[in-house]
C-alpha cells in the first residue's frame with residue numbers, strides 16, 4: 001500500500017509543464033498564435049492542475065484523509081475526471097455528479113477511473129445560484145449529511161467546490177501563468193481563454209498582468225444553451241465566486257456560437273492536425289477575430305483534446321464522418337504521446 005501510494009504520488013507531480021505550440025496555418029501574419037496543450041496533463045485536461053491543488057491543500061490542512069473521506073464534486077466532466085484520477089492515486093473514493101447531457105465518453109472515463117457517477121437532468125454546465133442547479137444541490141445535500149454520517153462512523157463527504165475554492169485560482173496563478181510567461185520569454189501580448197469557474201482566466205490573467213499590465217486578457221463566452229463542455233454563459237448562470245472576486249482582470253469578452261466553435265474544431269483538425277475539444281475551437285475562433293484587429297503574440301488555452309467528443313462530433317454536430325475521424329485521430333499531433341505520458 002505504501003509503495004503503491006508512493007508510485008501514485010510520483011504521477012501526481014506531473015500536472016503542468018504542458019507544451020506551448022505555434023499555430024501557423026491560419027494566415028495570421030502580424031499576430032503570432034500559440035496554443036497551450038492542456039490535454040498533455042496526466043488525466044487529459046486543464047482541470048488536472050486544480051484537482052491536484054485542491055486535494056493536496058485540503059490534505060495539508062488535515063481536512064481529509066483516505067480512511068475518513070469520500071470526495072464528491074458536481075462537474076460537467078473534466079474536473080470529475082481529474083478529481084477521480086488524483087483521488088485514486090491518493091487512495092480516496094470519489095463520487096462525481098454530472099448533467100446527463102455530458103458525453104458518453106466522459107462518463108466512461110469516469111467509470112474506468114473508479115468514480116461513482118451520479119447523473120442529473122441539468123444543462124451541460126452546472127449552473128451556479130440558488131435553486132437553479134441539481135448537480136450542485138445534490139452534492140451540497142450529500143455534504144450536509146456529514147453529521148449523521150459521523151454519528152454512524154461512516155466516511156464523510158468532502159466537496160472541493162471548484163466554484164468557490166481559492167486553490168482553483170492559485171493553481172493557475174502559480175503554474176499555468178508562470179509557464180506561459182517563461183515559454184513566451186515574456187513576449188505574450190494577448191491571452192485568450194474560455195470561462196467555466198473562472199479559475200484559469202483569473203489565475204493566469206492576474207499573474208500575467210502583474211508581469212506586464214499591458215497584456216490583454218480576453219474571455220470567451222459560449223452562446224446560450226451551448227454544447228461547449230466546461231464553459232459557461234453568464235446570462236444563464238450566476239457568476240462563480242472564484243470568477244467574481246477577480247473578474248476585473250478581463251479586458252474583453254468574445255461571444256462564440258456552437259457552430260463557430262465546432263467549425264474551428266474541424267479547421268484545426270485539417271489545417272494543424274490537432275484533435276481538440278469544443279472549448280479549444282471556441283478559443284481559436286475568438287483568437288482569429290482578435291488577429292484581424294491587432295498584432296503581437298497571442299496565447300490560447302486548449303483545455304482538452306477531442307478524445308471525449310467523438311460521438312458529439314460525428315453523431316450530433318456532423319463535423320466529421322466516421323472515416324474522417326479515424327484518419328484525424330490516426331494523424332493527430334500531440335495526442336497519444338501526451339495522453340500516454
Ligand SMILES: Cc1ncc(COP(=O)(O)O)c(C=O)c1O
Pocket residue numbers: 045046078193194195196197198199200201229230231277279280301302303304
Ligand atoms: C475544457 C475546458 N474546461 C473548462 C475550462 C474553463 O476553466 P475554468 O473553470 O478555469 O474557467 C476551459 C478553459 O479553457 C476548458 O478548455
